[in-house]
Amino acid sequence: MNKLLKVLGMLGVAWGVLSTAPAMAQQACSLEPTAGTVTRTIGSRSYTLNVPAGLVGGSVPLLIALHGGGSNPSFHENETGWTPYAASHNFIVAYPKALNAWWDLTDNSVDTPFLKQVAADISSQWCVDPKRIHVAGFSRGGMMSHRVACDDDGTFASVAPYAGYLPTAEFASCSPQRKVPVAIFHSTFDPIVPYFRATAARDFWKTNNGCTGSVTTTVNGSAFERYTGCAGGTEVWLRQYFQSHNWPFGSDADDIRNRMWAFFQAHPLP
DSSP: OHHHHHHHHHHHHHHHHHHHHHHHHHHSOBOOOOSSEEEEEETTEEEEEEOOTTOOSSSEEEEEEEOOTTOOHHHHHHHHOHHHHHHHHTOEEEEEOOGGGOOOOSTTOSHHHHHHHHHHHHHTTBOEEEEEEEEEEETHHHHHHHHHHHTOSSSOSEEEEESOOOOTTTTOOOOOSSOOOEEEEEETTOSSSOHHHHHHHHHHHHHHHTOOEEEEEEETTEEEEEEESOGGGOOEEEEEESOOSSOOOTHHHHHHHHHHHHHHHHOOOO
C-alpha cells in the first residue's frame, strides 16, 4: 500500500508539473518579431508596435514614440524613420495613439497612465529591459514627453522632445519625483513653437537636475549644448536645427535619430 501511495504521489507531482507547464511557458517573454507593424489594444485605446526580426540579447530597449497633435501613429512612424532604425539598432518601437489625436498635457493626465500601460503590455509578452524604456515625441508629442518626465515615477528612463515645449504655465505644474535625463531638440525657425520655448525648458530641467557644468559645440553651424554635473548622473541636452515645424529631413534626420538614441543609451534607469 505504501508503495502504491508513493507511486500515486509521484504521478501527482508529475501531473502537476505537466499541467502548469503551459502557464509557465506563457509567462516567459520572447523576442519573436511582429508581422511588420501591428495594432494592439488596451481597453478602448490602441497603439501600433514593431518588434524587428533578429533582436539579440536577453532583453532589449523599448522606445515609445509620440505623434504630433492632429496626427496619428502611422504618419509618425513614416516621418521619423524609427522603425527601420530600431531594426538596425536592436530595440522595439511603439507608437501610441492619442485620444482624438491630441495628448492630454494637464495635471493628472489620462495619457501618462496609458503610456505606462503600453510599456507594461509590451513587456508582458516581449523581453523588454525595464531600465531602458524611453519616450520621444514631436510637437504635441514632444510636449507629452515633457509631461511624462514631470509625472515620472521611475517607469521611463529618459525622454527626448522635439519641437514641443514644457507644458507648465498653460496646462499644468511640473514636480518630478526624481532627476530625469531630458534631451531637447528644436528648430530655430519653428513658427509654431518659438525657439525661446526650448531654452526655457532647458533652463527648467537644468535647475531641476542641479546641473553645474556645460559644454557647447557647433555641428554644421548649429549649436549642441550638453549640461553635465547633474544629480543622479543625469544630463540635459539642447540640440538646435535650422528647420521649420517639421520632423527634420536630410542629414538632420540622421542626426536627430542618432543623437536621441545615443542619449537614451547613455541614460538607463539607475
